[in-house]
Amino acid sequence: MRNWIPLIGQLQDYDLRQDMKSDLNAALIVAIMLIPQGMAYAMLAGLPPVMGLYASTVPIVIYALLGSSRQLAVGPVAMVSLLVYTGVSGIAEPGSEEYIAYVLLLALMVGVIQLLLGLLRLGAVTKYISHAVISGFTSAAAIIIAFSQMDSLLGTDLGESKNVFIIMIEAVQNIGNIQAETFFIGLASIVVLFLMKKYTPKIPGPLTVVVLSIAAVQLFNLEQTGVEVVGEIPGGLPGLTIPAMSADAVLTLLPIAVTISLIGFVESYAMAKVIATRERYAVHPDQELRALGAANIGTGFFSGFPVTGGFSRSAVNYDSGAKTGLAGMMTAVFVILTLLFFTSWFYYLPQAVLAAIIIVAVYGLIDVKEPKHLWQVKRADAVTLAVTFIATLAVGIEAGIITGVGFSLAVFLYRSGKPHMAELGYLESEGVYRNIKRFPQAKTDDDKLIIRIDAPIYFANMAYIEEQLRHYMLEHPRLTHVIFDFSSVNDIDAVAVDELEKWLDHHGSRGIRFYFVTVHGPVRDIFKRAGWDEKFAGSLYYRDLNEAHKAASSDS
Structure with a gap:
C-alpha cells in the first residue's frame, strides 16, 4: 500500500502537534496564493475563473495521496494553461460550452497518457528532452504568457493572436484606446507584487493586491468607468462531469495532450527533485507520473483543466514548513470552503489584477543566465536553446517545442556521427x-x-x-x-x-x-x-x- 499510496508512509511517524501545525500553516499560505492564481490561470486558458478553483480541489487531494513528493504543490500553472489555450482555441471559441467540453476531454487524455507512462515505467522518457530545449521553451512561453495578458492590462481589445510581435504592433496601434483606470490598476498591482516579493516575501502579495483592488473598485465605482471585473462566480462544489469523447476530437487533441503530459511532468518532477534532494528523501519518476495522471483524470471528471506541480507554489509550500501531503489536502479544503462560502467576494475583482498576477508569476521563468552559461560551457547547447526560444516566439508553442526537440536530436545525431x-x-x-x-x-x-x-x-x-x-x-x-x-x-x-x-x-x-x-x-x-x-x-x-x-x- 505504501508503494501505491506514499502518503501512508509519510504519516508513519507523523507528529500531530508539530507536523500538523506546520502542514496547516503551509496549506493556508498556499491556498491564499492559489485562489487568485487559479482564477487567473483559468482565464489564461480561456476558461471561466471558477474552473481554476475547481482544478484546485480534487486533483490536489489525489496527488497528495499518490505523489512521492511531500511538498510539491499541484494545481493550475501558467505554462500548462497557455498550452491548453493554444491547443483548444483553434477548434472552439474560448469560454464556450464546446470549448469547455474539449478542455475536459484534454484533461482526461493528459491524465491517461501520464498514467500509462507511469504504469509502463517510462518516466525516463523525459530525459531525452534536452535541458537547453526546456530552458529556451520556458523562457519564450513566459514572454508569450505575459504578452497574452496585455489586453486585460491595457483595457483594450488587441485581437486573438498569441504571437508576441503581432500583440506589440496591436498595442502600439491601439495606444489611444487604453482604459486609463484599468492600466493604472494593473501597473500598480505589478509594482506592489514585485516590491512585496522582494521586501516582504512572507506576506502573500497576490492576496494583498486582490483585497486592495476589490476595495478600490467598490469604493470608487470603477466598474462603471470601464474597468472589467470578474463578475459573478458560481458557488458550490464542482459536480461530476463525463467528458464527451469522439475519435475526431481525440485525434485533434492528441498532439497537445502529449505535449502537456511531457512538459507538465518535466516541470513538476524537476521541482519535486530539488526539494527532495534538500530534504534527503527519494522521489520516483514513475510514481510521479502515476500521481499526476490520476490527478488529471480527476480534474477531467470534476470540471477542471490540466494541472501539474508549480515552481513558485511548491517553493512557498516548502518554505512555509509543509511536512507531508496533508498540506496539499488542507489546501484543497481551504479552496472548497472558498467555493462554498466566499465566491461572492470576488465579484469586483478587476481582470487587470489577475493579469498582473500572471505576469509577475511568469517573470521568474525567464532565465537570462542559462544562455550565457551554456555559451561558455557548450555552444551547441546554447544554439539549441536559442533555436527553441526563437521558434517558440515566432511560430508558436507547439511548433516551438517540436522544433527544439527535433533540433536537439539532430545535434545529438551529428555529435554521435562524428565521435572524438x-x-x-x-x-x-x-x-x-x-x-x-x-x-x-x-x-x-x-x-x-x-x-x-x-x-x-x-x-x-x-x-x-x-x-x-x-x-x-x-x-x-x-x-x-x-x-x-x-x-x-x-x-x-x-x-x-x-x-x-x-x-x-x-x-x-x-x-x-x-x-x-x-x-x-x-x-x-x-x-x-x-x-x-x-x-x-x-x-x-x-x-x-x-x-x-x-x-x-x-x-x-
Whole structure:
C-alpha cells in the first residue's frame, strides 16, 4: 500500500502537534496564493475563473495521496494553461460550452497518457528532452504568457493572436484606446507584487493586491468607468462531469495532450527533485507520473483543466514548513470552503489584477543566465536553446517545442556521427599514453599507430571512423602496426562489426597487423559471436597499451 499510496508512509511517524501545525500553516499560505492564481490561470486558458478553483480541489487531494513528493504543490500553472489555450482555441471559441467540453476531454487524455507512462515505467522518457530545449521553451512561453495578458492590462481589445510581435504592433496601434483606470490598476498591482516579493516575501502579495483592488473598485465605482471585473462566480462544489469523447476530437487533441503530459511532468518532477534532494528523501519518476495522471483524470471528471506541480507554489509550500501531503489536502479544503462560502467576494475583482498576477508569476521563468552559461560551457547547447526560444516566439508553442526537440536530436545525431578520436603517443615523464594534440611531447613511432575511439561504434559513425583512420594512415607511410584503444568503446553494433572486419581484412592483406586493447565485456561478447576469436586470434584483448606495444615491437 505504501508503494501505491506514499502518503501512508509519510504519516508513519507523523507528529500531530508539530507536523500538523506546520502542514496547516503551509496549506493556508498556499491556498491564499492559489485562489487568485487559479482564477487567473483559468482565464489564461480561456476558461471561466471558477474552473481554476475547481482544478484546485480534487486533483490536489489525489496527488497528495499518490505523489512521492511531500511538498510539491499541484494545481493550475501558467505554462500548462497557455498550452491548453493554444491547443483548444483553434477548434472552439474560448469560454464556450464546446470549448469547455474539449478542455475536459484534454484533461482526461493528459491524465491517461501520464498514467500509462507511469504504469509502463517510462518516466525516463523525459530525459531525452534536452535541458537547453526546456530552458529556451520556458523562457519564450513566459514572454508569450505575459504578452497574452496585455489586453486585460491595457483595457483594450488587441485581437486573438498569441504571437508576441503581432500583440506589440496591436498595442502600439491601439495606444489611444487604453482604459486609463484599468492600466493604472494593473501597473500598480505589478509594482506592489514585485516590491512585496522582494521586501516582504512572507506576506502573500497576490492576496494583498486582490483585497486592495476589490476595495478600490467598490469604493470608487470603477466598474462603471470601464474597468472589467470578474463578475459573478458560481458557488458550490464542482459536480461530476463525463467528458464527451469522439475519435475526431481525440485525434485533434492528441498532439497537445502529449505535449502537456511531457512538459507538465518535466516541470513538476524537476521541482519535486530539488526539494527532495534538500530534504534527503527519494522521489520516483514513475510514481510521479502515476500521481499526476490520476490527478488529471480527476480534474477531467470534476470540471477542471490540466494541472501539474508549480515552481513558485511548491517553493512557498516548502518554505512555509509543509511536512507531508496533508498540506496539499488542507489546501484543497481551504479552496472548497472558498467555493462554498466566499465566491461572492470576488465579484469586483478587476481582470487587470489577475493579469498582473500572471505576469509577475511568469517573470521568474525567464532565465537570462542559462544562455550565457551554456555559451561558455557548450555552444551547441546554447544554439539549441536559442533555436527553441526563437521558434517558440515566432511560430508558436507547439511548433516551438517540436522544433527544439527535433533540433536537439539532430545535434545529438551529428555529435554521435562524428565521435572524438585521438592518436596516442608515449609520455615518458608520466609513463602513460596521451593524445598527441594535447601533449605534443608524447613520442610516436613511424611504423606504429595508436588510436583511441571515444564513443560507441555503430552504423551511423562507422564511415566517419574509417575516414579518420585513412587520414591517420596517410600520415604514417611506413605504417605496419595499428593499435586500437577500446577503453572508451562500450558498445558496437553488428553493422559496425561487419564494416570494421572488412576494413581489417583489406589492410591486413597489405601487411598491416592490428591489436585491440581494453575491450570491454559487452563488446568482447559481440566480437565472439561474430567469430573474431578465431579470425583474429592473438590480436584481441590486450590488457593495456604497454602490452600491445611490446607485442607490436616484437612482431616488427
